[in-house]
Amino acid sequence: MEERYQAHAIEEKWQRIWAQNQAFRVNEDAAKPKYYVLEMFPYPSGRIHMGHVRNYSIGDVVARYKRMRGFNVLHPMGWDAFGLPAENAAIERGVHPEIWTQENILYMKNQLQRMGLSYDWDREIATCEPEYYRWNQWIFLQFFKKTLAYKRSSFVNWCPSCETVLANEQVIDGACWRCDSAVIQKELEQWFFRITDYAEQLLGDLEKLNGWPDKVLTMQRNWIGKSIGAEIDFPLVGCESALRIFTTRPDTIFGATFVSLAVEHPLALKLAQGTPQEKAVEAFIERFKNVSQAKRGAEEGEKEGVFTGAYCRNLFTGENIPIYLANFVLMEYGTGAVMAVPAHDQRDFEFARKYDLPIRVVIQPNDRKLTAETIAEAYVDDGVMVDSGAFSGTPNCPGKDKIATHAEEKGWGKKAIRYRLRDWGVSRQRYWGTPIPIIYCDKCGTVPVPEEQLPVVLPKDVPFTGKGGSPLQESKLFFEVACPKCRGHAHRETDTMDTFVDSSWYFLRYVSARFDKAPFDPEKGRYWMAVDQYIGGVEHAVLHLLYARFFTKALRDLGLAKVDEPFTNLLTQGMVSKETYRCSEHGWLFPTELLGSEKDGWQCPQCRRPVIKGRVEKMSKSKKNIVDPEDLVNLYGADTARLFTLFAAPPEKDLEWSDQGVEGAYRFLTRLWRIVFQNRELWANAAANGEALELPAELRDLRRMIHRTVKKVSDDIENRFHFNTAVAAIMELLNALSAALQGGGRSSAGATVIKQGLETMIVLLTPFVPHVASELWEQTGHHDRLDEVPWPRYSEEAIEEEKLLIVVQVNGKVRGKITVPADATQEHIETVALADPRVQGFLDGKKVQRVVYVPRRLVNIVVEG
RNA sequence: GCGAAAGUGGCGGAAUUGGUAGACGCGCAGGAUUCAGGAUCCUGUGGGGUAACUCCCGUGGGGGUUCGAUUCCCCCCUUUCGCACCA
Numbered sequence: 001m002e003e004r005y006q007a008h009a010i011e012e013k014w015q016r017i018w019a020q021n022q023a024f025r026v027n028e029d030a031a032k033p034k035y036y037v038l039e040m041f042p043y044p045s046g047r048i049h050m051g052h053v054r055n056y057s058i059g060d061v062v063a064r065y066k067r068m069r070g071f072n073v074l075h076p077m078g079w080d081a082f083g084l085p086a087e088n089a090a091i092e093r094g095v096h097p098e099i100w101t102q103e104n105i106l107y108m109k110n111q112l113q114r115m116g117l118s119y120d121w122d123r124e125i126a127t128c129e130p131e132y133y134r135w136n137q138w139i140f141l142q143f144f145k146k147t148l149a150y151k152r153s154s155f156v157n158w159c160p161s162c163e164t165v166l167a168n169e170q171v172i173d174g175a176c177w178r179c180d181s182a183v184i185q186k187e188l189e190q191w192f193f194r195i196t197d198y199a200e201q202l203l204g205d206l207e208k209l210n211g212w213p214d215k216v217l218t219m220q221r222n223w224i225g226k227s228i229g230a231e232i233d234f235p236l237v238g239c240e241s242a243l244r245i246f247t248t249r250p251d252t253i254f255g256a257t258f259v260s261l262a263v264e265h266p267l268a269l270k271l272a273q274g275t276p277q278e279k280a281v282e283a284f285i286e287r288f289k290n291v292s293q294a295k296r297g298a299e300e301g302e303k304e305g306v307f308t309g310a311y312c313r314n315l316f317t318g319e320n321i322p323i324y325l326a327n328f329v330l331m332e333y334g335t336g337a338v339m340a341v342p343a344h345d346q347r348d349f350e351f352a353r354k355y356d357l358p359i360r361v362v363i364q365p366n367d368r369k370l371t372a373e374t375i376a377e378a379y380v381d382d383g384v385m386v387d388s389g390a391f392s393g394t395p396n397c398p399g400k401d402k403i404a405t406h407a408e409e410k411g412w413g414k415k416a417i418r419y420r421l422r423d424w425g426v427s428r429q430r431y432w433g434t435p436i437p438i439i440y441c442d443k444c445g446t447v448p449v450p451e452e453q454l455p456v457v458l459p460k461d462v463p464f465t466g467k468g469g470s471p472l473q474e475s476k477l478f479f480e481v482a483c484p485k486c487r488g489h490a491h492r493e494t495d496t497m498d499t500f501v502d503s504s505w506y507f508l509r510y511v512s513a514r515f516d517k518a519p520f521d522p523e524k525g526r527y528w529m530a531v532d533q534y535i536g537g538v539e540h541a542v543l544h545l546l547y548a549r550f551f552t553k554a555l556r557d558l559g560l561a562k563v564d565e566p567f568t569n570l571l572t573q574g575m576v577s578k579e580t581y582r583c584s585e586h587g588w589l590f591p592t593e594l595l596g597s598e599k600d601g602w603q604c605p606q607c608r609r610p611v612i613k614g615r616v617e618k619m620s621k622s623k624k625n626i627v628d629p630e631d632l633v634n635l636y637g638a639d640t641a642r643l644f645t646l647f648a649a650p651p652e653k654d655l656e657w658s659d660q661g662v663e664g665a666y667r668f669l670t671r672l673w674r675i676v677f678q679n680r681e682l683w684a685n686a687a688a689n690g691e692a693l694e695l696p697a698e699l700r701d702l703r704r705m706i707h708r709t710v711k712k713v714s715d716d717i718e719n720r721f722h723f724n725t726a727v728a729a730i731m732e733l734l735n736a737l738s739a740a741l742q743g744g745g746r747s748s749a750g751a752t753v754i755k756q757g758l759e760t761m762i763v764l765l766t767p768f769v770p771h772v773a774s775e776l777w778e779q780t781g782h783h784d785r786l787d788e789v790p791w792p793r794y795s796e797e798a799i800e801e802e803k804l805l806i807v808v809q810v811n812g813k814v815r816g817k818i819t820v821p822a823d824a825t826q827e828h829i830e831t832v833a834l835a836d837p838r839v840q841g842f843l844d845g846k847k848v849q850r851v852v853y854v855p856r857r858l859v860n861i862v863v864e865g
Numbered sequence: 866g867c868g869a870a871a872g873u874g875g876c877g878g879a880a881u882u883g884g885u886a887g888a889c890g891c892g893c894a895g896g897a898u899u900c901a902g903g904a905u906c907c908u909g910u911g912g913g914g915u916a917a918c919u920c921c922c923g924u925g926g927g928g929g930u931u932c933g934a935u936u937c938c939c940c941c942c943u944u945u946c947g948c949a950c951c952a
Contacts, residue, residue, distance in 0.1 A: 227951070303950085654945090668890085727890090860884080
């Protein structure tokens with residue numbers, strides 16, 4: 001090795017050593033505490049991006065730290081390998097999705113390995129392999145048995161021109177991504193998972209997740225959206241049946257002056273038949289039925305509706321009230337019908353004003369009196385029920401339950417709880433996903449594929465045209481099949497599963513990645529689960545994390561998983577962003593193509609107009625502000641890439657890219673290398689251990705700093721994940737050691753302490769920059785591998801200050817600083833503080849009213865005036 | 866509109882329970898070294914006043930609690946994110 005820091009040679013060397021020694025392979029070991037750290041696995045899109053580098057650097061610090069702390073660490077990696085881009089590549093370039101995916105995996109695996117990430121690669125999985133997705137199918141069959149998987153008709157995005165189903169991300173502004181035709185909603189039979197069965201548990205168990213960010217918990221809570229209320233019947237006038245509504249405000253029922261229905265409501269058209277309103281209702285339904293809910297009220301929530309011509313009875317008031325269709329009522333929530341209380345619901349209020357419907361105040365606030373004529377908006381807060389028959393005078397909160405109870409007693413309805421959460425539609429009319437293991441027989445109907453016939457393997461002989469329905473229909477070998485029950489003519493389900501299914505249990509697969517009797521070995525699951533630390537982007541705060549929680553609970557109820565929750569602690573890392581440049585004429589520009597200079601202003605290479613330095617934005621191709629990690633590693637090495645992303649910001653915050661910041665990280669490593677390398681003789685000459693030595697004051701200070709750095713770095717990693725401050729503390733230690741080395745006149749005691757400081761620093765750096773740390777460890781004569789060295793300990797005694805710096809304030813302003821022995825009494829400290837000449841100047845003979853003493857920190861002298 | 870988080874030097878960010886605001890890094894300035902450039906090392910670096918010890922101001926703005934507030938409370942402004950008609 002040369003005296004110069006050669007990142008590439010070092011990194012290749014250590015990656016080879018780790019691979020040869022299988023350094024990060026783990027097995028169950030009852031003797032050690034286990035620790036399962038997991039980063040969200042990537043989609044093999046082709047190349048890793050900065051977000052991956054950041055995510056996996058954070059995870060690797062945790063994994064390496066815990067290993068050095070004596071934990072048996074499971075740190076696996078795999079590939080979320082099914083999905084749309086592979087199929088798009090097939091359609092656009094004629095590459096088979098499998099080839100495309102496997103090539104990407106190979107390339108990206110190499111990129112990850114060049115980062116020096118400490119994965120147990122023996123446990124690598126790819127969800128597109130039959131050995132993996134057969135268990136998706138197996139789980140589907142268990143769900144099917146328990147009716148957790150069921151089929152019903154539902155709407156999909158449909159491009160009439162391409163004649164194909166579109167995924168949500170293929171719909172751009174309501175148009176097809178390929179041909180730009182308007183997308184319509186088409187009804188298809190689809191498979192669903194009954195996640196709503198678990199709504200209450202998914203909500204309740206959020207309480208257990210103390211290690212999750214509040215933000216994510218709130219998002220999940222809102223997504224599940226529990227509402228407590230009542231379902232109440234409003235009998236139709238001139239008809240036997242009744243209209244059932246759902247409300248969370250039964251206390252306002254005496255103010256219900258009409259009822260609103262969703263346009264999809266089954267009775268919407270029927271009610272109008274034979275009335276003068278029939279034509280108007282038909283037109284209204286026609287107008288809105290193909291418009292997605294998001295667009296229906298796009299114009300500032302403009303409320304629109306139409307009278308159906310029919311009436312129903314409010315059983316509480318005995319009145320007959322009109323039934324309207326309204327654009328803002330959702331068929332999917334509640335019953336698709338709501339009682340409208342204009343005085344106490346803003347939407348109903350606007351609707352009533354627009355269509356001149358009666359407004360009746362039935363809740364009065366305590367501090368003023370509302371009248372229907374004077375209110376400018378709905379009153380939605382609490383108060384006392386008025387004009388509510390026998391319930392008048394009741395505070396509205398208990399009133400909610402009283403009304404609901406009354407309705408139950410009379411047989412008019414029941415108490416009800418509703419969730420915003422919908423069942424999870426898992427059918428995709430796609431090729432590159434897990435085939436749904438179902439067979440349709442002409443005689444026997446829907447027949448599950450027998451478990452012993454799994455996996456149902458994806459056929460290879462499929463054309464990728466981007467037209468028509470699922471490509472699987474085109475494979476005769478796949479499609480045509482004998483019924484497992486009657487051997488008669490049958491065909492396979494051609495839908496595949498949503499790729500979120502794959503990622504809903506992959507963390508369980510890692511515990512026994514090659515197990516072939518079940519999705520995972522329950523014994524190993526018992527040892528490793530739950531994931532102690534999960535790390536990934538906040539964009540998965542709802543869907544992926546909710547589905548994974550659902551699967552864990554469902555697999556627990558099947559007797560497989562033994563935990564209620566999959567992820568004990570969750571860290572959501574911020575995104576990586578960078579400044580952008582744009583020209584008013586030519587849009588976003590790469591910084592490398594700009595003309596001019598930072599100082600004199602940049603110019604557009606095409607039109608020479610001045611370029612505006614845009615905002616700092618998330619790195620994206622379209623904004624042209626991407627930095628490719630591969631370039632970074634080629635230029636500086638993996639350790640620099642890791643160090644920069646860890647040092648520039650704490651993990652949960654956004655990280656703003658800075659080329660100069662990268663230079664700074666690299667400079668630190670070269671400096672570290674140089675200082676250790678140039679002082680190698682320390683290891684030949686210095687005594688082994690400085691702890692027992694009698695040291696002069698300045699060396700005691702240095703030793704104290706070494707111990708304090710160990711404490712600081714340990715705390716920052718362990719308790720806060722604040723790697724930036726941990727790295728800063730190590731930098732400070734290097735600065736102090738460097739100063740001590742330059743102090744000259746090095747005594748043998750000094751050499752011993754400095755050597756110990758440098759060694760400690762190398763060990764502390766291991767989780768962050770494992771390659772250069774390992775190499776320096778070896779260069780300084782160690783024969784053990786650094787990743788197997790235990791994490792350093794600090795001693796409370798060595799951290800203890802000998803002298804204290806006490807701040808002296810006068811009336812809360814710092815006026816002096818005094819140094820006292822650590823064991824000085826309060827009395828002594830106050831005396832010294834008052835005697836300080838600068839402090840005296842501010843006291844100026846004024847009367848001391850009070851002296852505040854904060855132990856070991858400060859004295860505040862309060863004087864008059 | 867509702868909900869959440871945040872606002873600190875030229876920049877990224879420190880200050881863990883109310884106790885020296887600006888650690889560490891970047892940038893910048895000066896110096897050393899060098900034929901020169903680069904690299905490296907040293908010193909300085911919130912703003913203002915001062916010959917100087919020192920003093921005044923300063924954590925988005927305004928008020929409050931406190932001996933003492935970046936930190937706690939109230940009001941306002943800005944930014945980011947999430948949900949957006951869920952009855």
